[in-house]
Amino acid sequence: MLANRRLLSPLFGLMFIVGMACLVLSTRAGSKRDSANPKLADGLAAWEQVYSVLVSPRCINCHTATNYPQQGDDRHRHFANVIRGREGRGVPALSCIGCHQEVNAESTGVPGGPDWHLAPLSMRWQDTNNRPLSSAAVCRSVTDRAKNENMDGRALLTHHQEAALVLWAWNPGRRLDGSMRTPPPLAHEQFVTATRTWVEAGTPCPRAK
Amino acid sequence: MATYQLNVNGQTKKVDADPSTPLLWVLREELKMTGTKYGCGISACGACTVHLNGVATRSCIVPVSLIGNQKITTIEGVGADPVGRAVQNAWVEKDVVQCGYCQSGQIMSAVALLKATTKPTDTNIEESMGGNLCRCATYVRIREAIKRAAEQLT
Numbered sequence A: 001m002l003a004n005r006r007l008l009s010p011l012f013g014l015m016f017i018v019g020m021a022c023l024v025l026s027t028r029a030g031s032k033r034d035s036a037n038p039k040l041a042d043g044l045a046a047w048e049q050v051y052s053v054l055v056s057p058r059c060i061n062c063h064t065a066t067n068y069p070q071q072g073d074d075r076h077r078h079f080a081n082v083i084r085g086r087e088g089r090g091v092p093a094l095s096c097i098g099c100h101q102e103v104n105a106e107s108t109g110v111p112g113g114p115d116w117h118l119a120p121l122s123m124r125w126q127d128t129n130n131r132p133l134s135s136a137a138v139c140r141s142v143t144d145r146a147k148n149e150n151m152d153g154r155a156l157l158t159h160h161q162e163a164a165l166v167l168w169a170w171n172p173g174r175r176l177d178g179s180m181r182t183p184p185p186l187a188h189e190q191f192v193t194a195t196r197t198w199v200e201a202g203t204p205c206p207r208a209k
Numbered sequence B: 001m002a003t004y005q006l007n008v009n010g011q012t013k014k015v016d017a018d019p020s021t022p023l024l025w026v027l028r029e030e031l032k033m034t035g036t037k038y039g040c041g042i043s044a045c046g047a048c049t050v051h052l053n054g055v056a057t058r059s060c061i062v063p064v065s066l067i068g069n070q071k072i073t074t075i076e077g078v079g080a081d082p083v084g085r086a087v088q089n090a091w092v093e094k095d096v097v098q099c100g101y102c103q104s105g106q107i108m109s110a111v112a113l114l115k116a117t118t119k120p121t122d123t124n125i126e127e128s129m130g131g132n133l134c135r136c137a138t139y140v141r142i143r144e145a146i147k148r149a150a151e152q153l154t
């Protein structure tokens, strides 16, 4: 027993030293990685700005995980029994474009834009209880080319700059009572700038908590 | 006020209207085509359904200024189409109508459904017709008539 202990204690000591060395080395490797990519922190901060827009009602109401779109700043279920349909465009006699025209209908309070439709389920940014997904989870799906229609960083930037339904969020028109719909929390230029910073940093995603 | 040339049931109709006027009121008030009904005015009931380029559309919420040269089909013209005719015949055969107020919209929606889905299931019918309300609750007969029209068309 005693002999065993004598043998084991230097072994534990050695393991401790090796373990500490690994820890120090891995920390240094991490800081090396950060210094090799000084944009990482900026990129992650920029992503949080992008995320704040993506989960705002003008965007997330059509990025649902459910069988229906949402509407309003309280993100309630779309009225009139509207459902997603096979391609996110409603169903034959109850299609999105059966009400939503190519532009906002200001006199009747119906928002509109070209080819009005829901985002595919692969781009859902909510859970099935309509709670927004975390920043890390949304980032992972936005950057997953198997889910995002094969868009790389550049294509994501162009999408945020130019896609008609993205642009609609900053021109959401008036409600039936004549008041303006709430736009996303950043101006479109700020959103594009944040996207560019994030893309130039290599589209980093925060760690899942 | 502005002047619009509308293509309604294959004919060109000239109307003077305020650009913000919903198509429903242009049809009913200017063109005196009262087959298309007003139920809610906020796209919640389907009574005002017409087709715009074949798409079942709520005419109560589409301002006339957004119509352009799209082809408008109303309940007055839908019978000229084989699917429309089959649906109207099935409606008569199954004696669908009670008060009738919602039925123009029901027929326009049913035609849109059958043009997209030749053999609709109960689920297809419930989903597609789910936005057309009927205070007289003729839903069961509507479903039977849609299936009957589908049979007639195949």
Ligand code: FES
Binding pocket: B037, B038, B039, B040, B041, B042, B043, B044, B045, B046, B047, B048, B049, B058, B059, B060, B061
């Ligand atoms: S009157 Fe248009 S949907 Fe009710």
Ligand code: FES
Binding pocket: B097, B098, B099, B100, B101, B102, B103, B133, B134, B135, B136, B137, B138
């Ligand atoms: S038949 Fe009366 S509302 Fe439908």
